[in-house]
Amino acid sequence: MTTLIEVSGLRKLYSSSFRKPKITALDGIDFQVQEGEMFGLLGPNGAGKTTTVKILLGLTHATSGNAFVSGLPVSNPESRRRVGYLPEGHKIPNYLTARQALSIFGRMSGMKTAAIQKRVPELLERVRLTQWIDVRVKKFSKGMTQRLGLACALIHSPNVLLLDEPTDGVDPVGRSEMRGTLQRLKSEGKTIFINSHLLQEIELVCDRVAILVHGEVRREGLVEEITRPQQTEIELTVLGSEVAIREALGFQQIASMKPLGENRFHIVLHIPDQSAVDQTIDGLRTGGISIEELARRRDTLEEAFLGIVAQPS
Numbered sequence: 001m002t003t004l005i006e007v008s009g010l011r012k013l014y015s016s017s018f019r020k021p022k023i024t025a026l027d028g029i030d031f032q033v034q035e036g037e038m039f040g041l042l043g044p045n046g047a048g049k050t051t052t053v054k055i056l057l058g059l060t061h062a063t064s065g066n067a068f069v070s071g072l073p074v075s076n077p078e079s080r081r082r083v084g085y086l087p088e089g090h091k092i093p094n095y096l097t098a099r100q101a102l103s104i105f106g107r108m109s110g111m112k113t114a115a116i117q118k119r120v121p122e123l124l125e126r127v128r129l130t131q132w133i134d135v136r137v138k139k140f141s142k143g144m145t146q147r148l149g150l151a152c153a154l155i156h157s158p159n160v161l162l163l164d165e166p167t168d169g170v171d172p173v174g175r176s177e178m179r180g181t182l183q184r185l186k187s188e189g190k191t192i193f194i195n196s197h198l199l200q201e202i203e204l205v206c207d208r209v210a211i212l213v214h215g216e217v218r219r220e221g222l223v224e225e226i227t228r229p230q231q232t233e234i235e236l237t238v239l240g241s242e243v244a245i246r247e248a249l250g251f252q253q254i255a256s257m258k259p260l261g262e263n264r265f266h267i268v269l270h271i272p273d274q275s276a277v278d279q280t281i282d283g284l285r286t287g288g289i290s291i292e293e294l295a296r297r298r299d300t301l302e303e304a305f306l307g308i309v310a311q312p313s
Helices: 049-056 098-108 113-126 142-154 172-187 199-205 242-249 274-286 301-310
Strands: 003-014 023-034 038-042 064-069 083-086 160-164 191-195 208-213 216-222 229-239 253-261 264-270 290-298
Touching: 003 049, 003 191, 023 038, 023 049, 023 064, 023 191, 023 208, 023 216, 038 049, 038 199, 049 064, 049 160, 049 191, 083 142, 098 113, 098 142, 113 142, 142 160, 142 172, 172 191, 172 199, 199 301, 208 301, 216 301, 229 274, 242 253, 242 264, 242 274, 274 290
Parallel strands: 038 191, 038 208, 083 160, 160 191
Antiparallel strands: 003 023, 003 064, 208 216, 229 264, 229 290, 253 264
């Protein structure tokens, strides 16, 4: 599999005031993003996420270490020719129409007029703004503005997308539409790098994540790995009377038991090992309790993130 973004030993120091030590924004970070992958860079405010994106785009230079995009060092302007960028809080002049905004971005990307004219309707259809093609941006909602910004990032058909907080401030409908668009782009082979603090959104769309804390990559891996099953807890949805359920569970430690309707309950149990899981299932069945659902409890990405951030350096 081709690596399209690679960062190794990346450090970035910012000068502080006179005679004070420099501020370390990045302290030797490493990660890779593979072709066709959706990768999330997570971290609290001040962790170094935006600095990383700026280095990848050549907007600032690393103090030491290496960064490559599409196999080229980021010091080479050619590394950015096939990159689309949606900055956080991007602004498109209110007096422009969607057509005009995309045309300007197309010309800035070196596209010819004929290619732009063909590309604009295709992109606006993709982001569901076809009917707004000649409407001024001042009439757009936040979600529409974000989708137009994504279209601007896509105008020159990049193979890598760098998206900085693409759904920040967007309502649930707008976030859902943006997720759908990103998933379609991924299915077409686009490599998507998302910098965000909206963990629920990242959990829904990303394959892998890296968690950045105080300029260091504290954890990297598949979302499924980071939100690994909790070995001591299982969740069940069962049918039966509360008295019969408690009798069937015996001495098992019930973390929570919530009614979902008449004689239907959601239960979280603390279980020491697999043998105890088997005994629990056998006990419920023997007691005439119907098991609708059974799963080991997983951390949400937010829970895993908070635990990782809280760990000492």
